[in-house]
Amino acid sequence: MRRRRPDGPPPSVLLWYETHPVSDQPLLELRGVSKSFGSVQALTDVDFEVRHGEVMALVGDNGAGKSTLIKCIAGIHPMDTGEMLFDGTPVSINNPKDAARLGIEVVYQDLALCDNLDVVQNMFLGRETHDRFQRLKEPPMEAKAAQTLAGLRVTTISSIRQAVATLSGGQRQSVAVARAVMWNSRLVILDEPTAALGVAQTEQVLALVNRLAEQGLSVVLISHNLHDIFETATRITVLRLGRNAGIFERTKTTQEEVVHAITAGKPTKVSGIPGTQGAPA
Numbered sequence: 001m002r003r004r005r006p007d008g009p010p011p012s013v014l015l016w017y018e019t020h021p022v023s024d025q026p027l028l029e030l031r032g033v034s035k036s037f038g039s040v041q042a043l044t045d046v047d048f049e050v051r052h053g054e055v056m057a058l059v060g061d062n063g064a065g066k067s068t069l070i071k072c073i074a075g076i077h078p079m080d081t082g083e084m085l086f087d088g089t090p091v092s093i094n095n096p097k098d099a100a101r102l103g104i105e106v107v108y109q110d111l112a113l114c115d116n117l118d119v120v121q122n123m124f125l126g127r128e129t130h131d132r133f134q135r136l137k138e139p140p141m142e143a144k145a146a147q148t149l150a151g152l153r154v155t156t157i158s159s160i161r162q163a164v165a166t167l168s169g170g171q172r173q174s175v176a177v178a179r180a181v182m183w184n185s186r187l188v189i190l191d192e193p194t195a196a197l198g199v200a201q202t203e204q205v206l207a208l209v210n211r212l213a214e215q216g217l218s219v220v221l222i223s224h225n226l227h228d229i230f231e232t233a234t235r236i237t238v239l240r241l242g243r244n245a246g247i248f249e250r251t252k253t254t255q256e257e258v259v260h261a262i263t264a265g266k267p268t269k270v271s272g273i274p275g276t277q278g279a280p281a
């Protein structure tokens, strides 16, 4: 069933996953998605699925079509062909607002945080709450930001009123993720969240990704780093040259097998998303 976020801020600071049970039905299903840019065929007949509470890694070489697929889900690019189901219901996502209404949030690689604004201002950017005199409702905004960060156990930020320019890369990434999950999110898509981070900060962000899934959110993690993927993913979808090249259960595969699929795996149509590798064409 398609659930809509109520207009305006929710009445309480409870997050979506605190109020809704987790079911077995896939949260997001894409079937037969194709997308071209002029003469470039970026995606051909791609299937993709994300279950409730799973971390689905999306991997593939440069130009494999990962970002294009995410942008189709986020309403930035229209699909040429294919269908999308959310909670089992066909949906058409024509712009980022449609995606947000369904609870789909994307954290892009450049983060799009404003350096000169503080943590609270960044988390509410474009979604500020005002009183009837159009004054910002600072105390409830602060409380909600603090509770969201605490709920994700982001504890290293000394003040939520400090400018994000003063935060480390890992802390900034944590703020971006917290901002994404604060809005009744159900699916959080992270495009290369650890690409610019050092070892300790990477571990911090990966722990955060694991916590999102533990709390019932679904996560799509785009990464070129197999270590990150094997530390967090439930399953791994491989794209190669814009086509499905395999879906792997993390506990039943090896890094070698995934690398093979990325670099030399024969592109296959994965019908019905069986969730195992070596699916018949």
Ligand SMILES: Nc1ncnc2c1ncn2[C@@H]1O[C@H](COP(=O)(O)OP(=O)(O)OP(=O)(O)O)[C@@H](O)[C@H]1O
Pocket (backbone or CB within 6 Å): 037, 040, 041, 042, 060, 061, 062, 063, 064, 065, 066, 067, 068, 069
């Ligand atoms: N806006 C666009 N206009 C034209 N071609 C595009 C556009 N976006 C992507 N492409 C092409 O589509 C193909 C897939 O690109 P995409 O960005 O989805 O790959 P990717 O898997 O995200 O790669 P990377 O790992 O390098 O980020 C590439 O051949 C790319 O050149």
Ligand SMILES: [Mg+2]
Pocket (backbone or CB within 6 Å): 066, 067, 068
């Ligand atoms: Mg990309």
